[in-house]
Amino acid sequence: xxxVTFFVTTGNxxxxxxxxxxxxxxxxxxxxxxxxxxxxxxxxADAIHLSQPALTKSTHNLEEGLGVQLLVRAPxxxxxxxxxxxxxxxxRLLRNEGExxxxxxxxxxxxxxxxxxV
Numbered sequence: 001x002x003x004v005t006f007f008v009t010t011g012n013x014x015x016x017x018x019x020x021x022x023x024x025x026x027x028x029x030x031x032x033x034x035x036x037x038x039x040x041x042x043x044x045a046d047a048i049h050l051s052q053p054a055l056t057k058s059t060h061n062l063e064e065g066l067g068v069q070l071l072v073r074a075p076x077x078x079x080x081x082x083x084x085x086x087x088x089x090x091x092r093l094l095r096n097e098g099e100x101x102x103x104x105x106x107x108x109x110x111x112x113x114x115x116x117x118v
Contacts, residue, residue: 026098029091031058032070036088040077062087 031048035055038044045052063070070084080088107113 026094028058028062029087030095031055032062032084033088033091033095035059035071035078036080036084039079 031044031050034044034048035041038047041055041059042052045055048055059071066083066087068083069081070087071078072081104113
């Protein structure tokens with residue numbers, strides 16, 4: 001799996017950086033997607049083969065970097081806040097486009113797609 005760092009600029013053109021020095025990594029966004037889709041940090045951690053504390057830290061780092069709460073945490077699971085819904089929508093788009101780009105590269109490499117059709 002590939003790992004990409006995404007930067008966001010503020011309205012005045014300055015780079016916004018999160019707690020770990022960058023806004024978000026592809027890995028963090030995929031982890032966030034898993035948490036929301038599973039509705040539970042422990043189940044998401046099991047599904048993506050990551051420890052629950054590491055996944056919790058990743059989510060907290062995203063929240064700290066963005067300065068908003070992404071998830072409502074309850075004893076029975078998590079649900080996205082309005083900010084979480086926004087991030088989820090865009091994270092899924094990035095994931096899907098990234099997967100599509102990799103598939104297209106493999107198709108061209110294998111000779112299944114001509115140069116003009118890309």
